[in-house]
Amino acid sequence: MQRNVLLVDDEAGIIQAIRRMLRAEPFHILEASSGDEALAILQRHDVELMITDYKMPGMDGLTLCQKAREVSPATYRLLLSGQVDYSALRRAWQNGDVHRFVAKPWDNLLLGMDIKEGLKQHDLLKNLQQVSQAVQSEQAILLTDSNWIVRMASPLLCEALQCEEQDLLGVNLFASALSSMPVTLETDVTRQVEQQQTWLGYFNLTGPQQLSLPAWMAITPLGNQYRLCSCNFVATEQSPQRDLKDEMQRYSGEHHLQRLQQAAGVARAEPQLMVVALPAEEVNHKDLSSICYERLQAATDDLYEIYSPQPHTFLILLPASVSTEQIERLSQNIRQDFNETVSFQGQPTRLQPQISIEQKPASIAHWDDWLRRRLGLPVSSNKEQPREVSATPVADQETKASEYSALPVFDQQGTLTALQAPHASAYDEAGWQAWFNAIGHTWRQHFDHELNIVMPAAEQPISAIRTFVKALTDARQSMPVQCRIILGEDCILSQDEADLNWRDELRAQECQLFIANFGRSFLNPRQILSLPIQGVSLAPEFLIHMRNSKSLPQSRRLLQRIHDHGLIIYAPGMDNTEALASAHQSNVDWLSGAVLSRELNADQLQWFSPTAELG
Structure with missing residues (x-):
């Protein structure tokens, strides 16, 4: 079944980069360059999932998510940005406006997981809309009153909790006898439901047998007196959708230093650096750098670590085992990928990469020192030695160990x-x-x-x-x-x-x-x-x-x-x-x-x- 996924960003290059990441998936990709355009699409199409940037001219991503919730409440809303106030994001999540946040530069594996999980949660929200007027026995459902006291439990839910319906009746949804959730969650859920909105989130059910059944729960009001709670159990999801092909993570900007420290610690022989330099006057923006980074990932098949000390410069760490022929093929792949124009700020641009190979100079004794200097890292670090703890004898004490x-x-x-x-x-x-x-x-x-x-x-x-x-x-x-x-x-x-x-x-x-x-x-x-x-x-x-x-x-x-x-x-x-x-x-x-x-x-x-x- 084809899924409708809406990408919202004022930068066309970012949308294209996400399109490339999802090229192997059976998605129908819709595009919008502004919040108003996205809302119009949501009114015309049944959109399962929306990925929106935060910083956009006019309507920002948080505001778009708030309005999208009113227009299309079953659409899973994922906010993508490198600049967002964490406390504001948490408030948006607690209010139910945003279901998920992903930081730029995004991680392909985790973003892919978030998208698949979001599509599942869309199904949960959509299903909840369909059962709001009638409880279906095919769905794991609880019906509570306004005080969260269970008044009805579906057969499927009772079967999962290994109990009878009468064992759940009269129990508070947030009590330890039924779930293991923090007390504060009840306040957040109650506030949303009292505002006649649907809450969606993670919920761990236990039941009389004190099991641990992690689930995604959607809770919606049924009038003023009742709440309908519908869930999908995480552990029963045996058929995940097709995973993303051969892509892993993307790192750029300030994060390359942390990645270098890890790579320097695990390498066992002297590596080389392939330096890919793009025109500095043309590649001077983070979004354009991210697009170029994604293109390098595709060209290298994500086989090597890539670092970006400046927006226009990329360093590819090549292990000593990489042959001259492999380096030449890699260079050709990069040049071939950059023959395709890059779309940025509405303008197609063809970037010509300058590729060179750097090796450790003879004047530097150790390759890791050279590598760290090349990236501006200190050549050595003082690791704190573990403090020795001496055990002292303890008098035998009678304890009831059982x-x-x-x-x-x-x-x-x-x-x-x-x-x-x-x-x-x-x-x-x-x-x-x-x-x-x-x-x-x-x-x-x-x-x-x-x-x-x-x-x-x-x-x-x-x-x-x-x-x-x-x-x-x-x-x-x-x-x-x-x-x-x-x-x-x-x-x-x-x-x-x-x-x-x-x-x-x-x-x-x-x-x-x-x-x-x-x-x-x-x-x-x-x-x-x-x-x-x-x-x-x-x-x-x-x-x-x-x-x-x-x-x-x-x-x-x-x-x-x-x-x-x-x-x-x-x-x-x-x-x-x-x-x-x-x-x-x-x-x-x-x-x-x-x-x-x-x-x-x-x-x-x-x-x-x-x-x-x-x-």
């Missing part, structure tokens, strides 16, 4: 490497101290390596996390413990004094910071690598996209770049073998979930001891 549990976290080899702590509100300070005593006692008995604790804090109250950290500090008096705190995107990026102080407080307690839900957040990999964090936690749906052979190599390269930057990649919620296989093939560092192990009490952790006997 009362305290944790979720095992494994590395790629299947070794128990960390433990994910329970919900921070599960214990008070004394309870957490007892938890550390019980867990620590088993760990010291059966494992030689340091105890690693993971605490997902993205949707938990700071007061509860602070209580946990206080007990962690006390526990370190008797044993070495490393702790990773997973914070939400809002907290990591916020410049509010309270959030700044909170992050400083966690670092002062020697807690490493991870960012939650990579693959769903507004940040792209380049922005992730610029943050003062030590790891990323993947969104549950990220690996779902990686199940087929075409996208898996791209995902592996994407995650490898994050890994090469020194960040730990954690994939929680591994609940099916397909996602587990993708995680292994993508070199994820840490994994947890029901397919690996359920939550275990302290005594049971010895099952994964290297000395445990099988019997």
Whole structure:
């Protein structure tokens, strides 16, 4: 089935670049150069997904998304820009005006995933419109009253939650007995629904069996007294649409420095640089540079790293194994691709690239020093040495180990490497101290390596996390413990004094910071690598996209770049073998979930001891 995708940008070259990226997809591409023109198209056509630039003359992208929601509420709205105020974007997302934001220069793999996911969510919104007047048993649906109390549940939903409808009746949608969502989400959803609008977002259902069923939920008002909630379960999406062909990421501008640091760290022999220089007087604008960058990606088949220190200059890192014949063919491909005119600001332009090869001068001893100097990087960096932590003996204490549990976290080899702590509100300070005593006692008995604790804090109250950290500090008096705190995107990026102080407080307690839900957040990999964090936690749906052979190599390269930057990649919620296989093939560092192990009490952790006997 052909899909209508609307591209909105005042720069025709950007639209053409996205067209090239989507050339293998069965999409009918519509184009608009202004917000008014886009709204007219939305009134005439059934548009499944709209990608709009933010900065445009007249109506900006945020305003267009607001008006498009009124004209075509089922259209998935994706905002594309290199310049947008993050707080304004978050407000637009919370109000439901924008479904997704992608930063320029975009990442082809993640943008492709966002487009496919957006088309699925369009289907959800469209379906919700069709069932607003009548509940269909073929759809996973909940009907609640204005206080979010469940009054009806469809058979399909009850089947997924492994319960009867009567088990859900009378339960609040946001209660822990039915879902595991933050309290603040209820406020955002209620506000939109009370304004007679449809809310669309991620929703994790649990049900009486305390399952974990990640879903995309759409909630719409039915009069003043009821709300209709319709969902698509993420884990059941077994047939992703065709993936983008042979394209990965695009990097330009200020991001090339971070990419160079990664490439310099993994290369094993002296590389060469292919310098592609375009006329500086003609290529002096970021958008035109982005178009040229995309053309170089196509010419090189995305086989080499490309850096752009200035808009008109591109450096291609060629490994030592690349032969003279390969270099000549690559040069010919580049010249041939640039024989095609580039459309920019309404004017067709033919750019003539000057191509040269640079090698390390004999006067510089090490190739990586030359490479860093060539890009303006320091030739050496002082890496902070890990602080040695000495363990002090601790007196034996009687603990009821069976009362305290944790979720095992494994590395790629299947070794128990960390433990994910329970919900921070599960214990008070004394309870957490007892938890550390019980867990620590088993760990010291059966494992030689340091105890690693993971605490997902993205949707938990700071007061509860602070209580946990206080007990962690006390526990370190008797044993070495490393702790990773997973914070939400809002907290990591916020410049509010309270959030700044909170992050400083966690670092002062020697807690490493991870960012939650990579693959769903507004940040792209380049922005992730610029943050003062030590790891990323993947969104549950990220690996779902990686199940087929075409996208898996791209995902592996994407995650490898994050890994090469020194960040730990954690994939929680591994609940099916397909996602587990993708995680292994993508070199994820840490994994947890029901397919690996359920939550275990302290005594049971010895099952994964290297000395445990099988019997």
